[in-house]
Amino acid sequence: MEPREVQTVQDARLIVEERGLSHVKIGLFDNDGVMRGKYMSREKFFSSLDNGFSFCDVVLGWDMQDQLYDNVSYTGWHTAFPDAPVRILPASCRDIPFEDGMLLFLAEFAGTAEAVCPRGVLRRVIDRAADMGFAAFAALEYEFFLFDETPDSVRQKNFTNLKPMTPGWFGYSMLRNSTHAGLYHEMIDLANAMDFPLEGIHTETGPGVIEAAITVDGALNAADKGALFKTFLKVFAQRHDIMATFMAKWSNDYPGQSGHIHLSLRHSKDHTSAFYDNQKQHNMSDIQLQFVAGQQKLMPQLLCMLAPTVNSYSRLIPGFWAPTDATWGIDNRTTALRVIPGSEKSQRVEHRVGAADANPYLALAAALGAGLYGIAKGWQPEPCTSGNAYAQKHAEHLALPKTLWEAAQTLKTSAAARELFGDSFVAHFAATREWEEREFRKHITDWELQRYFEII
Known part of the structure; x- marks a missing residue:
């Protein structure tokens, strides 16, 4: 067997x-x-x-x-x-x-x-989808950096002056993935053997950074696969005397690492797409519009499930491929939600706020739950954003929390979050994020020492 x-x-x-x-x-x-x-x-x-x-x-x-x-x-x-x-x-x-x-x-x-339990939280959201007549499908994408380091060496260096596995900015590089083809093949083989197969894997922009797209599956399986991928990719790296990090942003010199979520719904009764309607603009069905509206409206309230660490908020800055407001657009990579028009099979929405450091179960629960909430409420999204979303001014209520503490307070007071995930989870998880922020505040950063030590 x-x-x-x-x-x-x-x-x-x-x-x-x-x-x-x-x-x-x-x-x-x-x-x-x-x-x-x-x-x-x-x-x-x-x-x-x-x-x-x-x-x-x-x-x-x-x-x-x-x-x-x-x-x-x-x-x-x-x-x-x-x-x-x-x-x-x-x-x-x-x-x-x-x-x-x-x-x-x-x-x-x-x-x-x-x-x-994070997996239990997602399972309850999936049950909500089933009660509404939908089956949810998801595909997770992760960016991660590889370093010529070991757990001992990074501590000896105090996590500074680390050496990426490869130098330079080589996005989508055939040079890099051919030179290191053996390593790529082994990652692909590992993903197949452990049943989180990759649809694609390539270098991203920055030294030693790779993006991997896990093949689409039912939402619960997709989260399992994402969580296992992150775990065993790190194991794989250390067994090869290198290290992988899924930190949201390990250096201000490079773009952050995302954990994008592609989502679609299908009707349970006949397995047809709930998002696709070729009679509508961009093939967007009324259900997909409502789904996007829910994701957009609740994004500020649920952000700490998608950006759960202090470091997550270093990534959410203009011009570095990470959204700063709850915007949406058609095939627009500067918006928080990227609607991808396609066929009955491929019509979907990409949630681009999530960082690579997010818990896959909770990030997916937030992205899916918000969309389902929008359908249940019959919401309509704000006007579609065209062009560079970073260069445009957006409504104040679309602004995302700027810190983990602010995001935790917003989650804690969200009636929608409590309805979607339960009072026990919201209280518990918000408290854990408050703890994370307080732990950060106990420490003095290198920036503070360099800025204040002598001159102030």
Whole structure:
């Protein structure tokens, strides 16, 4: 049996038995999209397939550096960090090609933890789409930089003066991808082996930067694939004695790294596109107009789900391929929402605000949920933006929050967010972003020292 054939609990047992594995690998994703997990014995795995297992809920109560939040109610010292129930997802079975037949299974939180579980949040939005008669499809694109560095060397250098894998500005370079063809082929092979196949991969503008587009799939599968791609691309790089970063902006000298989201809806009853109408301008159906309107109107309120770190807001500046207002346009890469006219199969919208550092589950939940909200409300979008959106003045209510703290406050007070994602999630995630901003404020930057130390 092949991993892609696994669908049921019985299938999961069978493939483990066929491979004679003593252990399998189990993983799930935390608030920041960081994969947490462990090796689990065969006997424990078989039992957990039927009954679930327990995972310390601290992984929802600490940040990406394992520091405990001091401002959340879901878990903490006040609850003594109990175990939370977790369910294994048999159909998520994947090979780990460099671990000699080892299998990976994804899991997600259940019980009360499900309310704040990132995968659970997205699944509830997808259920909303189904209740409205739609199936959601998505494709995620990620930009990342590769460096001739190791985890030890970047710390020895204090994360400064790092050496990119290749020098210069070589966007879409056949020179670079031919010179390093072996590395590209191995990335493509890894993506195929682990079932997050790439539709395309190429160099982007900047030293050592690559963009990879993951093949379209149903929205939940697309998020799984995005989260696994980010995790195992970093593993792949370190196994090759290089490093990958998905930071939104690692240097002010180069454009930031995006995590663009392509979205479309199809009618569940007949699988036809809900976005395509060849009788309308740009083939945009009334449903797609309403979807774009929802994304546009709620973008400022949901921004911290798409731009979740302090660093995310260094990317959202004019002229660097990242939007600063909730604008939309037709095939316009200067707007926040790029409607891509096409055929019945390809008509879609690209959400261009999301950064590469976003949690794929939460970024997709925000982009999809906002669109569905617009359909439910029958909203119409603001006038379409033509030309360079950066050079134009836009309505004040289309302005995006400028800091993570501001974005967290906007999420916290959003009635739409609470309706879409639930009070528990909104309160928990907004608090985690407030924590992230406060952690940043505890530190003195190089810029402050250089600016103030002597002269002030």
